[in-house]
Amino acid sequence: MLLDRIDDAPDKPRVALRIGNPGLQAVLAAILREWRYQVVGDGPCELILADKAVEPSAEEGPVVRLGTSGPLSFPLSLEVLWQELESHCHVPPRRYLRLALPQEIEVREGSRREICSLVSISSLGGRLEYPREVPRGEELELRLQLGKAPLTINARAIYTVSRGEWKSCPEYYVGIVFDRQEEKQKILRAFIARSYLERVRHFVDRDLFCEGEAFFQTQGEGVPEF
Numbered sequence: 001m002l003l004d005r006i007d008d009a010p011d012k013p014r015v016a017l018r019i020g021n022p023g024l025q026a027v028l029a030a031i032l033r034e035w036r037y038q039v040v041g042d043g044p045c046e047l048i049l050a051d052k053a054v055e056p057s058a059e060e061g062p063v064v065r066l067g068t069s070g071p072l073s074f075p076l077s078l079e080v081l082w083q084e085l086e087s088h089c090h091v092p093p094r095r096y097l098r099l100a101l102p103q104e105i106e107v108r109e110g111s112r113r114e115i116c117s118l119v120s121i122s123s124l125g126g127r128l129e130y131p132r133e134v135p136r137g138e139e140l141e142l143r144l145q146l147g148k149a150p151l152t153i154n155a156r157a158i159y160t161v162s163r164g165e166w167k168s169c170p171e172y173y174v175g176i177v178f179d180r181q182e183e184k185q186k187i188l189r190a191f192i193a194r195s196y197l198e199r200v201r202h203f204v205d206r207d208l209f210c211e212g213e214a215f216f217q218t219q220g221e222g223v224p225e226f
Helices: 022-034 078-089 182-201 206-213
Strands: 014-018 038-040 047-051 063-066 098-109 112-122 125-130 139-146 149-162 172-178
Touching: 014 022, 022 038, 022 182, 022 206, 047 078, 078 182, 098 125, 098 182, 112 182, 125 149, 139 182, 149 182, 182 206
Parallel strands: 014 038, 014 047, 047 063
Antiparallel strands: 098 112, 098 139, 112 125, 125 172, 139 149, 149 172
């Protein structure tokens, strides 16, 4: 469930963009590449993202409309967009947008305290590099840094995999799922969305980015600033 797909998979899903606004087109293309989709101008594709200003031909492929009433209205939620793409391009689809976020975090496991490496995170849970095996269901407390603000959140282990399966070392990958803490998960969703926009900022012309960014949800109540 929380295992990541291989980023350099040879057959990346092909997505075409038919967007009237050049800023939105540029930011969307950069985000899709960050999510390991292949953005194409023409030819066969698994999906077309289009806004109301553009009418793709029926022969091009299935179309998802952006900016209409409903979940994909503006400003766009990146997590909802991710879920829509997953439902069309991957089997089984994943529901939770995740972010590679390598950083050292504090983990409390009973009376033990460890400083370990976070690998990736979503609003549902994440993956850690950990010095020992953790029993399934073991309760953990994590303290991590989101931008300038620390966040403490409770979690439990759902799997442990020896890293020796990937490389020779004594540590483990531990998958965790967070306890239901709606306000903290709201903060995580907004942080992940903001992080993706900050990452693609460097690959898009400054004026186009400022124009395109306005089409996305970027903040929420209690969300830490970068």
